[in-house]
Amino acid sequence: MKHTLKYYLKHYAFYLGGDQPRVAWVERIRSVFGAFIGLMLALTLAKYLGELSGLDEWLMASLGASALLVFALPQSPMAQPWAVIAGNTLSALVGISVIHLVGEPLIAMPLAASLSILGMFVLRCLHPPAAAVALIVVLGHVMHYRYAFFPVMVDSVLLVLAGAVYSNLTGKRYPNRPG
Numbered sequence: 001m002k003h004t005l006k007y008y009l010k011h012y013a014f015y016l017g018g019d020q021p022r023v024a025w026v027e028r029i030r031s032v033f034g035a036f037i038g039l040m041l042a043l044t045l046a047k048y049l050g051e052l053s054g055l056d057e058w059l060m061a062s063l064g065a066s067a068l069l070v071f072a073l074p075q076s077p078m079a080q081p082w083a084v085i086a087g088n089t090l091s092a093l094v095g096i097s098v099i100h101l102v103g104e105p106l107i108a109m110p111l112a113a114s115l116s117i118l119g120m121f122v123l124r125c126l127h128p129p130a131a132a133v134a135l136i137v138v139l140g141h142v143m144h145y146r147y148a149f150f151p152v153m154v155d156s157v158l159l160v161l162a163g164a165v166y167s168n169l170t171g172k173r174y175p176n177r178p179g
Contacts (some may be wrong), residue, residue: 030170034071038162039063042073046155048070057147060088060155061136065129070163074174078127081164083120085156087127092148095137108138 003011043059050058066088069079077083091112098112112134120126133152136142160175167174 003024005040008084018127030172031072034163034166034170035064035067037072038159038166041162042155042158043176045158046151049154050151051138053150055146055150058151058155060151062088062129062132063155063159065132066127066156068127069127069161070159070174073153073178074163074167074172077176079174080162081160083125083127084118084160085153086123086125087124087130088121088133088156089129089148090123090125090140091121091133092152093145094119096145096148097143098134099138099141099143109135 042063046058050056067085068077070084094116095112098108098115102108102111113131116131116134117126120130135178137147164174
């Protein structure tokens with residue numbers, strides 16, 4: 001059975017992103033520009049709030065992944081305000097609790113991530129970047145519960161607010177409203 005190159009390309013394109021939907025360039029630019037503006041606003045405000053309160057931590061590293069969902073996939077259930085804010089905050093709280101209880105990082109990291117996923121299932125706030133928050137907390141040996149509220153919760157709220165304003169100004173409904 002002899003197949004052509006076209007057959008193999010079509011057949012295996014799935015493994016090279018062939019399952020991704022086509023996105024118009026105007027939508028790509030809208031998403032990229034929105035993520036830039038949203039992150040710039042959220043991080044600038046968080047840095048300012050950190051300076052006002054005398055806190056050095058003002059950045060949540062996984063905020064870029066949250067921005068992808070909020071600005072590129074605003075209709076996704078995982079990009080909705082409850083998912084972003086509660087998922088990130090819960091995961092930080094779980095990660096901090098785990099680091100207090102388990103000293104070995106090789107056990108603490110998967111435990112923190114998996115327990116945060118369980119918590120997100122229970123609270124119905126699944127947000128994939130939030131599992132990274134739990135890992136970041138363990139990797140960074142973050143021991144203060146304050147970190148879950150500032151910068152994690154504050155950064156999440158600022159990003160969601162920026163996403164809501166930007167998306168609605170550019171013709172995308174965000175957040176989803178019950179139909």
